[in-house]
Amino acid sequence: MSFAKQGFIALSIAALALLSACVSQNKYNQLDQAYSQLQQAYQGDEVEIRQLQGELRITIRDKILFPEGGYRLNAKAEQVLAKMAPTLSGFKNTKVVVRGYTDNVSIGADLRNQGIATNLDLSSKRADNVVDYLIRKGVSQGLISAQGMGESNPVASNATPEGRAQNRRIEVTLVGPGN
Template identity: 45%
Template sequence: MRNRVLIAALATAALTAGCVSEQTYQGEVKQADMYQQKSALYESLNAKLQTEINADQARIEQLQNQVKLTLVDQILFPEGGWEIHRQGEQTLAKIAPTLSTLQGKRIVVEGFTDNVPIGPALKKRFPSNWELSTARATDVVRFLVAKGVPQGILAAEGFGDSRPVASNDTPQGRAKNRRVEIVISGVNQ
């Protein structure tokens, strides 16, 4: 809020002095409003997931036009599974009320895996990690819709092992690569 007031005050002073056009002034005010919205969204998600963040199971980032929430797979799914378990439901239920209030935004749930090939039991259902990651993202979307997030702003995408964030050469790296990211776009538009 302080930043918005400061920007508005500076823009008003510049407009009064004849230094900027009305269009520039309105642009500055709109930018301040968008910054405030993005910060409020970030703060809301951060407060609701503080336990998970402290346990290194969740991370929230403010990007230029997005807020990105990353959840490790084990907080959402049983090992090798694609259906959200109880802890995952509890975690997602914390953020669903915030996400359900977003209008004019787009929420893409992205699923990721490590590069370990799917075992024989899962291979019957999922030919590759790509299909497994897509199934996980889709299950998260279904859950969020059931909790009141508008279906029209949600999408699910699976990337399998194609976008690692760490080396797949270690167990710790593979664990970081098995994740779900909830990307909220249109926060600064």
């Protein structure tokens, strides 16, 4: 291989590395900006915002969003989610994944009568309702998705009421290449 060809290949690899670093830095800056906006919006609320490697995660306790044992958003939920919508609707290439979680307590008769047989069903309904609300508030339907996780991935022990309360949550995660 000629010296010129080797130089061109080396220069091309360096340019690609530089471009990918710029995209990563740009993505980081956008997530960092979203983190700052959401931290300001949620001061004092029972919302936890964490910036993880390559993603931003917002955790909301279920008691803020839903009546006990329910899946329909309450008035407080709309206030909490309305604060999030402007930041999320600004993203054009970042995926927004809404995951619903429950504790391990069996579904009661009232919910079973409504067609919800398992905690997975309940968590799916909750995540779907959050997604529907955020879409109505301007978040791109093509970038947002809902996932019911049921009682999987507990963050605390289900042996105590406090632990079960921590496990009942909605997590909104921003992932992807940024704007």
